[in-house]
Amino acid sequence: MKMEKRILWLSLWTGGLFAVAEFFMAIYSGSQAVLMDAAYDASELLILGLMLFLMPLFHRPITEKLPFGFSQLESILVIIKGFMLLSVTFGLSAKSVEVALTGGNEVDGVQISIFQAVVALVSLGILLAMRRMNRTLSSPILDMEIYGWKVDVAYSLGMGAAFFGSTFFKGTPLEGISPYFDQIVSVLIVLFMMPEALKMLVRAIKDVFLFSPEKETMDRIKEICGNVLERRGLEPVFYDVTRTGRRLWVSVYFRKDAEFLVVRALQDAMREANEALAEEFDHCVCELIMAGPDEGHLQPQD
Template structure:
């Protein structure tokens, strides 16, 4: 790869690093402000639903701070000491963060079930509804701002932050509407269900919110153990590589793809019809494959490896 292309890649990575740091800082400040307001609201209203929002934001904030220190290391080049860079540490952070969220989710779920079995409790529905709807609108605004800043690149950590803001917007909006309904039910023959609304909302939120952490933990575990990505990703990479290699009379014998955090490592074991191998052609093919994969996989590393004992010979 020539010097100008290398310089462009370094400039791009520097811009991405600055953008990611800026997004995480804004998210950190926003999360801190919302956490303080939710803690006060949970204390004064004694609402399980508000408490769940508070706990989720607390975990997010606790993990976001240390990760902001790690982000610059994710953009450092790989070395012999760190052959995969710090990409796997990002996966480890996601496992810890989502694991804590899942644990607290289960804890709040059991507490809410116990509260229902004890006869429920009554909260100030008007105050909770007003607070939750205000927070929902604020979360939508924060989500739109961060998504606009993130439109030129993507990373697992930033995507996780965007997901949490979107989730907060949906959950707080739903909770606010539910408590508005409670205000109406207080003056109807269904007023007997009012004490159960707050814990019931908390249970519903816990069940809905449990799905995403489980999926993110599974993806991070696969990344941590260097498992191959999904079949669709494998086929897409194989198809793009084959199209380019055929132009150089090269053929894929075996494809080894590993995803670690935000990085994808592609080892293409190649064969040819004769014993002569042009290094310049190999370099051109390599650069074309990287250029073809870059739009979809920003941090992709490609190696073309001549196979000395191929499983199959090209026809």
């Protein structure tokens, strides 16, 4: 938890400095694209501060009263952050379209490109530091933060290159779009950010409603557990997998043709399955359950 909080504090302080710098630059340059970046960073800070405040809850052990702990709270915060970013993004996009429809506005392309180049270099350094600190951790919140910094680096590089290129429009057939270039870039930012942001949002919503994870995760779990059970002479017939926040619960229903089942062998199989899953998934618990003859709702695996 200490390392996780250190990473989030690093993101909070540096993100705050970037947001302030971008707001001043947006006011000075009159750029809608820079204003969108500043609003995006500022909205992230609100949720990030709340996440830091609630961090101790995410690491509390599960109990009989709270079988999922506070893991669902983590997913709910990711959902709130996702909807907040979407609302800010679409709101500023509408403003950019409105400015474009009223004639657009001219901005200093060289000035903005230099500013974005500096932002990109600093963001890249922070991203590399966060990824190095996050090597041994598994946290949806950290994954979303690191994704946000990836977006910042790519966005700043692309935006700087685009505005630098716009300075060569004069005297070319593209000169007519110069007043609208700032708005075009801001709308392209939305198209660039939306797919991954929506993917994280959908995942968090599925986690809150305790849906099974994505197909790639399910296939990997089936492969790991299936290999363990096969070596023990057990036949897996149904996988009940629940993920919420950073926790993963795996229940594997199995059948055995033999008349007897040695309890010690079942315990060894369960221990081996948990050890194998722990190598790829943090906070993962696996249990093996023998399927009864009357449990017709259990369908054989694909």
